[in-house]
Amino acid sequence: MTEEKPKEAPKKLEATDASEHPWVRAIRASLPDTVLSAKEFAGQVTVTVAREAIARVARHLKEAEDFKYCVDVTAVDWKTRQPRFDVVYHFYSFSKNGRIRIKCPAGEGEEVPSIATIFLAANWCERETWDMFGIRFSGHPDLRRILTWEGFEGHPLRKDFPLEGITTGAAVYPEEWPEGGGPAASDPNRKAVS
Amino acid sequence: MTDTPRLTQAEKDEAEYFARRATESGVPRPAAGSPEEPKTLFDVQEMELNFGPQHPSTHGVLRLVLKVDGERIVEAKPDIGYLHRGTEKLFETETYPMGIPHTDRLDYIAAATNNHAFCLTVEKLLDLEIPRRAQLIRVILDELQRLSSHLVWLGTSGIDLGAVTPFWYAFREREQILDFFEEYCGARLTLNCMRIGGLPFDLPAGWTERLSELVDDLPARIDDYEQLLTENRIWKNRTVGVGVISGEECIAWGLTGPILRGSGVEWDLRRAQPYECYEELDFAIPTRQGGDTYDRYIVRVQEMRQSVRILAQCLAKLEAGEIRGKVPRVIKPPAEEIYASIEAPKGELGFYCVSNGSNRPYRMHCRPPSFINLQVLPRLAKGHFVSDLVALIGTVDIVLGEVDR
Numbered sequence: 102m103t104e105e106k107p108k109e110a111p112k113k114l115e116a117t118d119a120s121e122h123p124w125v126r127a128i129r130a131s132l133p134d135t136v137l138s139a140k141e142f143a144g145q146v147t148v149t150v151a152r153e154a155i156a157r158v159a160r161h162l163k164e165a166e167d168f169k170y171c172v173d174v175t176a177v178d179w180k181t182r183q184p185r186f187d188v189v190y191h192f193y194s195f196s197k198n199g200r201i202r203i204k205c206p207a208g209e210g211e212e213v214p215s216i217a218t219i220f221l222a223a224n225w226c227e228r229e230t231w232d233m234f235g236i237r238f239s240g241h242p243d244l245r246r247i248l249t250w251e252g253f254e255g256h257p258l259r260k261d262f263p264l265e266g267i268t269t270g271a272a273v274y275p276e277e278w279p280e281g282g283g284p285a286a287s288d289p290n291r292k293a294v295s
Numbered sequence: 296m297t298d299t300p301r302l303t304q305a306e307k308d309e310a311e312y313f314a315r316r317a318t319e320s321g322v323p324r325p326a327a328g329s330p331e332e333p334k335t336l337f338d339v340q341e342m343e344l345n346f347g348p349q350h351p352s353t354h355g356v357l358r359l360v361l362k363v364d365g366e367r368i369v370e371a372k373p374d375i376g377y378l379h380r381g382t383e384k385l386f387e388t389e390t391y392p393m394g395i396p397h398t399d400r401l402d403y404i405a406a407a408t409n410n411h412a413f414c415l416t417v418e419k420l421l422d423l424e425i426p427r428r429a430q431l432i433r434v435i436l437d438e439l440q441r442l443s444s445h446l447v448w449l450g451t452s453g454i455d456l457g458a459v460t461p462f463w464y465a466f467r468e469r470e471q472i473l474d475f476f477e478e479y480c481g482a483r484l485t486l487n488c489m490r491i492g493g494l495p496f497d498l499p500a501g502w503t504e505r506l507s508e509l510v511d512d513l514p515a516r517i518d519d520y521e522q523l524l525t526e527n528r529i530w531k532n533r534t535v536g537v538g539v540i541s542g543e544e545c546i547a548w549g550l551t552g553p554i555l556r557g558s559g560v561e562w563d564l565r566r567a568q569p570y571e572c573y574e575e576l577d578f579a580i581p582t583r584q585g586g587d588t589y590d591r592y593i594v595r596v597q598e599m600r601q602s603v604r605i606l607a608q609c610l611a612k613l614e615a616g617e618i619r620g621k622v623p624r625v626i627k628p629p630a631e632e633i634y635a636s637i638e639a640p641k642g643e644l645g646f647y648c649v650s651n652g653s654n655r656p657y658r659m660h661c662r663p664p665s666f667i668n669l670q671v672l673p674r675l676a677k678g679h680f681v682s683d684l685v686a687l688i689g690t691v692d693i694v695l696g697e698v699d700r
Contacts (some may be wrong), residue, residue, distance in 0.1 A: 114422045142631050143419055157316060169546050173638075173662040177649050189647065191634055191662075195546070195560075198567055202634065224551025227672045233383075248376040248699060257381055266387055 116142040124148075124166060124201055131161055137206075152188075155205045156214035156240075159190070163219055168192035168201060171220035174227055176207075176234045180260040184208030186236055190216070190223075207236055215241035233258035241282040339368060344681070348377050352455045352685040355695030359672075363681060371676040371684065373669060378699035386659035391417050391626045392491055394659065399485035402697040403436060404447050407440035407476075408639040410489040415570060416635040416646040417491045420628040428616035429493040430571040435506075435609045436479075436488055437637075438602040442513075443472040444640035445595050445602075449520060452592075456533045461523045470514055471509055478502060491626060493619030499647030507610055513603045521596060534589040538675040538687045541586055548671045552642025552664055554691065557594045558586035564638035570610075588690040592696050595692075627654050634662075641665055643694050663697040 119125055119141035125148055129136050135154035140147050150158050162168040172191035179185055207213050211245040215238035217224040227238045229248040235256035238244055246253060255267055265279075276287055284290055315478040346359040354357075356377035362370040382401065386394045411433060418425065425433075450465035473483040478499055480488040488495065524530045538548075544556040555562060563580045565573040581597030583590035630652040636645030642664030647657040668691050675687050 114420075114629060114631070121609075143422070143633060145634060147632065172643070173548055173634075173645065173647065173660070173667075175647060175660045177658045189660075191647070193644075195562065200634065220549070221547045222667055222670065225666065229666075246376075248379040250376065257384055262384075264384065 114143055116140045119148075121147050122146055124199075127166055128158060128161060131165060132157055142258070145200065145202060147204060149204045149206070152184075152205045152207050152211065154215055155188070155190075155203070156219065157202060157217055159192075159216040159219050162192055162201065162203075166194065167196045168194045170195065171222045171226075172200065174216070174223050174230055175256075176230045176236055178234060178258065178260045184211065186234060188230065188236060189211050209235075212237045212239040214239055215244075217241050232256065235259065317426050317502050323572065331371055331643065346371075346684070348374075352688060353695075354451060354688065354693060357669075357688070357693065357695055357698070359529045359684070361676075361681065361684070366680045366682075368676045368679055368681060368684060371673045373672055375666075375669070375695070375698050380438075380700065382700045383658075383660055387655050390654045390655060391628075394656070395489065395491075396485065396487045398661075399487055401637065401663060401700060402444075402483055402644070402665065402694045403640065404694055405438040405440045405444040406484060406486040407488055408444075408637060408644060411437055412637045412639065412644045413647055414489045414491050415637060416523055416648050417626065417628065417634060419635045420631060420633045420648060420650060421491075421493050421623075421626065424620050425493055425571070426617040426620055427572070428614065429618045429620070431609045431613050432494055432498065432570050432618065433489060434576070435606060435613075435624065436476075436486075436575065438605045438609070439472050439475060440642045442603045443469045445599050446472070448595060448640075448689070448692050449592075452686070452692075453524065453530075455685045455689050456530065458524065458527070458530060461520055463504065464516070464519055464523070468513070475502065475506060475509070490619065490622075492622035493617070503610055503613060506606070510603055510606045510610065514600065517542055517596060517599055517603070524592070525596075531589060533683075533686055534592060534690075535585075536586060537588045537679060537683050538690060539585070539587045540671065540675060543673075545586075547579045548674070549667045550642070550671060552638070552640070552668070552692075553591050553598065554642070554668060554671075555592045556580065556582045558589035559584045564636060564643055568636075570635075570637060572609075576605050576608050588686050591690050625654055627652060636662065641694070641697075642668055661697075661700060663700065664699075665691075665693040665695075667696040669698055 117140065119139040122139065124146060125136060125139040128148065132154065135150045135158055135266060137149040137151060139196065170193040172193050175189050177187045177189060184206045186207045187204045188207055191200055193200050205213065215225055215227055225247060227241055228244060230236055231238060231244055232248050233256055234245040245251060253269065255262055277285055341362055341364050344361040344363050346361050347353040348356040348358040358374040360372045360374060361368055382397050385397055395410055395413055396615040398413045399406040401409050446465040450462035454459040476486055477483050479502065480486050491686065540558055542560040545555045545558045545560060559582055561580050561582045566580055578601045579593050581601065583593055628650040630650055632649045634645055634647045636643050644664055645662035647660040647662065648656050651657040672687060672691055676684050
């Protein structure tokens with residue numbers, strides 16, 4: 102497979118503007134003023150849309166563009182950027198055999214419209230995103246924590262959440278095995294962790 | 296004295312309860328005297344039943360809160376997270392190559408495919424080329440892993456339904472496959488058997504010859520499993536018509552892997568978006584139309600046969616060559632984002648990586664098939680008996696390490 106390709110000078114992969122991509126144009130045409138930017142990298146199209154429009158874009162992709170399979174919903178914490186988070190959606194179309202990535206920026210405390218009623222698969226993914234990043238999804242049927250427990254404070258995948266964990270009150274022998282987990286208190290590497 | 300029947304307080308309560316339940320669950324109470332009317336003693340009350348996390352059939356630490364009406368499941372609520380270890384957080388704190396051993400612990404009975412998906416993601420980000428020999432060995436490891444994962448599934452889901460015999464046969468072959476992994480990389484479960492840009496080691500001497508012998512043997516051994524189960528009356532009673540789901544619904548729920556193919560959707564990432572050298576390999580995508588537990592069983596067994604075919608082809612194509620491409624000493628991908636996925640034994644396993652140009656991923660997210668597939672369990676379980684739930688947990692084929700990460 103690799104040998105068949107003619108040898109050419111190694112070129113660095115670079116992101117290109119994808120506003121003229123047919124999928125992006127289709128979103129633009131039917132939902133004007135929702136697309137903020139679009140880029141293509143390694144054959145993958147990323148479209149950034151306004152936070153308020155995400156449910157409309159998802160519905161459009163499902164019904165008009167045949168992206169029926171919601172692969173994944175997650176988020177990225179940019180810590181110092183404003184708005185702080187990107188909520189990232191991946192959709193797949195069986196007829197096009199292609200994926201599209203939709204991103205929407207969301208500030209701290211801002212609610213993102215839920216797509217769980219449009220794509221059943223997004224239900225747990227949005228719960229996980231709420232649990233891990235503290236991004237609330239408005240209109241979600243059952244937005245509870247999923248990987249941690251109800252009553253856990255903090256959102257572990259935020260960049261300001263300490264790696265060694267936090268005091269949760271769940272430790273059995275806190276003198277030796279500190280609350281929040283991590284190496285034992287007597288372990289010389291303990292300090293080096295965070 | 297009036298003609299209208301006077302109801303006792305208990306009868307009033309019961310009527311009120313069933314009226315409420317009919318509106319809540321959408322299932323109307325069958326008319327009194329009709330053949331559908333439940334006759335069970337416990338029909339008069341719903342109760343909550345805690346299932347797991349220490350239940351042998353939950354394959355780990357899955358907890359389900361069931362609402363049961365006698366033996367019937369009205370509602371099942373999965374409660375997960377008991378095995379959450381913050382793997383995605385760990386990825387962010389370590390360099391790219393250091394992330395590979397963590398992926399072993401996601402789906403711990405299919406570590407090779409996890410390694411593969413992780414490496415593929417980073418390679419795509421770096422735009423690396425993988426030497427042909429490395430591609431073939433990767434496919435061999437993947438298919439061996441698919442076989443061993445399906446064998447574990449076959450053995451354990453058989454045992455869950457009372458069929459103890461297939462377990463011994465399935466684990467006999469799985470042991471042999473694990474021996475091959477051990478010989479290759481020294482580990483049997485947490486393999487850590489791939490590297491970004493290729494493989495850590497070349498194959499040991501005599502490995503391919505011994506594997507060829509096993510590959511020749513396997514079709515007859517898969518016949519053995521089928522002889523034990525495929526036409527087995529008890530097995531069919533427990534699986535046919537249990538947990539039926541249509542292809543459309545599968546797509547709506549985001550289900551992938553054997554569940555999707557068992558419902559008649561012929562979709563496999565190895566064919567739809569080929570990676571490594573799957574494009575040139577000849578294999579079929581087994582599908583069934585029924586979408587029940589039995590069909591998913593058939594699909595998995597057929598997949599094992601296809602894996603054996605792929606192994607034989609790869610072994611024939613194997614020739615001497617490099618096992619590692621040109622990889623920079625320090626892996627610093629461009630500040631971009633990428634999603635890459637492979638067909639793991641349980642479905643689509645993908646990694647979404649965001650790089651900020653440093654030697655550590657800024658964000659590495661795993662799209663685990665088990666987590667997404669488990670979502671559908673309440674939908675499958677509704678209306679079935681509690682004992683069918685065990686069959687359904689088996690048929691979804693989850694590994695809690697991957698669900699909770």
